[in-house]
Amino acid sequence: MDMFTVMKREEVHALLITEFKNARNEGELVGINDACGRILKNDLVSKENIPAFRRSTVDGYAMRSKDTIGCSESMPAFLKIIGETLMGAGTDLYVKEYEAVHVPTGGVVPNGADCVCMIENTEQILEEVMVYRPAAPLENIISVGDDVKNNEVVLTEGTVIKTQHISVLAALGYSEVEVYRRPKVSILSTGDELVDIWKIPEIGEIRDVNTYGLKSMLTSIGCEVTYINMVEDDSELLKKHMEEALAVSDVLLVSGGSSVGTKDMTPDIINQLGQPGVLVHGVAIKPGKPTIIARVNNKAVFGLPGHPASCMISYKAIVEPFIREILLKSSEKERYMVATSGFQAHVSSGREVYYMVTLDETDTGYIAYPVNGKSGMVSLLSKAEGYIRIPMEKEGIEVGTPLRVYMFE
Ligand SMILES: Nc1nc2c(c(=O)[nH]1)N[C@H]1C(S)=C(S)[C@@H](COP(=O)(O)OP(=O)(O)OC[C@H]3O[C@@H](n4cnc5c(N)ncnc54)[C@H](O)[C@@H]3O)O[C@H]1N2
Ligand code: MOO
Numbered sequence: 089m090d091m092f093t094v095m096k097r098e099e100v101h102a103l104l105i106t107e108f109k110n111a112r113n114e115g116e117l118v119g120i121n122d123a124c125g126r127i128l129k130n131d132l133v134s135k136e137n138i139p140a141f142r143r144s145t146v147d148g149y150a151m152r153s154k155d156t157i158g159c160s161e162s163m164p165a166f167l168k169i170i171g172e173t174l175m176g177a178g179t180d181l182y183v184k185e186y187e188a189v190h191v192p193t194g195g196v197v198p199n200g201a202d203c204v205c206m207i208e209n210t211e212q213i214l215e216e217v218m219v220y221r222p223a224a225p226l227e228n229i230i231s232v233g234d235d236v237k238n239n240e241v242v243l244t245e246g247t248v249i250k251t252q253h254i255s256v257l258a259a260l261g262y263s264e265v266e267v268y269r270r271p272k273v274s275i276l277s278t279g280d281e282l283v284d285i286w287k288i289p290e291i292g293e294i295r296d297v298n299t300y301g302l303k304s305m306l307t308s309i310g311c312e313v314t315y316i317n318m319v320e321d322d323s324e325l326l327k328k329h330m331e332e333a334l335a336v337s338d339v340l341l342v343s344g345g346s347s348v349g350t351k352d353m354t355p356d357i358i359n360q361l362g363q364p365g366v367l368v369h370g371v372a373i374k375p376g377k378p379t380i381i382a383r384v385n386n387k388a389v390f391g392l393p394g395h396p397a398s399c400m401i402s403y404k405a406i407v408e409p410f411i412r413e414i415l416l417k418s419s420e421k422e423r424y425m426v427a428t429s430g431f432q433a434h435v436s437s438g439r440e441v442y443y444m445v446t447l448d449e450t451d452t453g454y455i456a457y458p459v460n461g462k463s464g465m466v467s468l469l470s471k472a473e474g475y476i477r478i479p480m481e482k483e484g485i486e487v488g489t490p491l492r493v494y495m496f497e
Contacts, residue, residue: 094370096480097405097440100381103367104410107383111414112338115266120257123249125310126267127418132243134260137233141178142197146228149188149210149217150201156222164211164218173198188217197229204228236260246419271415273306274315274333275299278326278344278354279394282318297396297466298343305403308497310416311339321351330357334387338415341407344394346378354391358382361389372480374439375463376402397461397468400496401442401475424492425474427454434484444472445493456491472496 095103115129144150151167159165165186172190173179181189183200191197191204203223211218236242242260243253249267257265275298282296283289296318303313315333319326326345333340345354346369359365362384369391371379375398380391390407392399412418427447435441444459459471474493478485485491 094372094377094439095368096372100368100371100406101409101413104381104388104414107367108388108410108414110386112269112386113415113417114269116269117264118267119264120254120262123257123265123267124251124254125308126249126265126270127310127416128243128245128247128249129266129268129417131241131245132247132257132260132262132265134236134238134240134242136261137238138236138259139230139232139234142232143230144191144193144195144197144204144228145230146204146206147193148191148204148206148228149219150183150191150197150204151188151219151223152183152185152201153203153223153225153227155186156203156205156219159219159222161220164220167217167219169212169215169217188219202226202229244419246417248418248420268415268417270310270312271339271411272314272337273311273339273341273411274337275302275306275313275317276315276326276329276333276340276342277318278321278342280321280351282344284318298392298394298399301396301400301469302341302343302392302403305400305408305496306411309408309412311411321345321353323353323357326353327357327360330361330389334361334384334389338387339407339411340384340387340389341392341403342380342389343392343399346380346391346393348378355380355382358384358389358391362387371402371406372439373401373405374435374437374441376405376442377439379406381406395464396466397444398463400469404475404494404496405440405442422494424494425454427456427491427493429476429485429487429489429491430455430457432484432486433458433478435478436483438480440480441478443476443478444468445474445476445491446471447473447493454493456493 156165167188170187171181173195179198181198189198202225205223209221277296277299283293285295299316314336319329345352355366366382368381378393379402382389392402445456448455461468474495476491
């Protein structure tokens, strides 16, 4: 018997975009040392040309390329050295016909010169330099604004700031940047059987895995976890904790109690907390079918399945894209690795099926193998390197089928 009317993952995402079209998105300034992983609130525009002066890329002599035409080892060009430029300093020197100026790597190329000849291709004799190889115009020179132009958009709004971008920000003279504020998220784990992780569980009890798993995934994408608690299956208590959690967060994740067992009271409580309440109860993904999606006034509430691996998949499939795109305003596309299937699987569940996989590296690329196990096994997570999705309309995969492998982070 089908317990829920299920909605497709893509439909859920589209519904969330509509429901949260007015979601808050203020910015805050952060120092660039703390900016990694944060998301740019505005286009980042260069306020200057980089470089701001003509810069040599080599140690050598600045000269007019014309004066080197036809020179060779046996017939070098003889140029008069009129001076040198020093690192970190400007120069008034002007290079005229048959003249040269010594320039260090990164130094200013004096006016009049249109190329720099590498020191290896020259020989200095007293006040003169012999040039053994012709140099082309602009050879070994970075012109003003060649790297970045004044007013150029260097990084666009929505970019997730990565380590390489920190160097760009430093080069442009940004000591701080405006990023989207971290969404505040609460996590509640429900279940009479749950105990704290430092306890030895009695028979029937299990350690609360999901608050930890969810918190680590949330913080890795830039959320702030503002409230965490473990609640027994008691509707009054659960309602009280959910109210407390919603008061301090933009998003509430409730793990467990999403299914239809007698104790699974989460949907009813959500509906008592605010409008419009539960939007979807059941998503066409496997695992993760009993996922709940709700809006309580301007807050998002998700009920995730209790089984740890199902909880993670449901989070990755539904919650993370919502937070990234709608709250964090990230423009980053979902990342994956390309592999081929090392196994055969037939699915006919009418759902998008997720498999945890391990990867074997071969000369021709990665081959993905399934991590087998039943719902609720944590070994699914200890062995998995990532997961694959088999679309709803497919009946399965064969050995050799190209796959996209998504990583947990
Ligand atoms: N009659 C049906 N029963 C179930 C269905 C169904 O469609 N019809 N769906 C099954 C699927 S699939 C899943 S997944 C689970 C989801 O159940 P709940 O979301 O209601 O979660 P619980 O019943 O509370 O827990 C399930 C399982 O996970 C363990 N758990 C719960 N919370 C945690 C936690 N924080 N850390 C570690 N483990 C946790 C819990 O002890 C249970 O073993 O429903 C199926 N049933
Ligand atoms: O759908 Mo459940 O979430 O199979 O484990």
